[in-house]
Amino acid sequence: MSRRILMNELSWVEYQKRVEAGAAVILPVGATEQHGPHLPMGTDAMLATAVAKGVAEKINAIVAPVVAFGYKSQPKMGGGQHFCGTTSLDADTLAHVLRDVIKELARHGVRRMVLINGHYENMMFTIEGIDLAMRELRYDGITDLEILRLEYWDFTRAETLEKVFPDGFPGYALEHAAVMETSMMLHLHPDLVDMAALPTDGPAEFPAYDVYPTRTAWVPCSGVLSPATGAEAAKGVLLFNDYVTDVTAAILKEFPSVSAVA
């Protein structure tokens, strides 16, 4: 039987054994958010989970169930909250969900955790969740917990970026439902991508300020912030390999107690 890596698929007895043997737990955090007409709304959750699983296959780690709701979609990053289907949490709700999950994992005895964020807007609230959990755990006398937190796209290598964007990189914020996410989904979940529905509007042009309520007219109707033309599975392979290889290396570097799996 091959080694199981999903927490959901382990019995508590098996899980306890793995935790006692020093397994790290990887927590993917995503969103349920429109990703244009061609990608599923679970894209951020699926990509964060895929990277987590890829990493867990290489090291002594277990993947916790993804946190599938994220912080509110922002017009300049995810199109905004006005799209049907986008389902988001308030900032303190998200931070508290993460705080509670981290505290529970610590109660189980987990002392090395990795939080992989797949939704730009979550960033500061993942930090808040970690900070609240660690502060409360310190009061409980747990002082040896370490958490590595990351946005997976920060692990894109320069040479990969050049291959994925031969005409120049528009920046990670505008990469919503665009070339990177579409390419990775073509590689990881090709049955969920509808390339015939690829929109042609955009790229979005935003001023240097925000206005509330959101000026929805600033956002392309498709919800895609820069064109996904040029997306292909081969580019998804390059991106995904960067993430799995280099996130694995970071964990092994920072957490010497976590071992590679042969």
Ligand SMILES: [Zn+2]
């Ligand atoms: Zn996304």
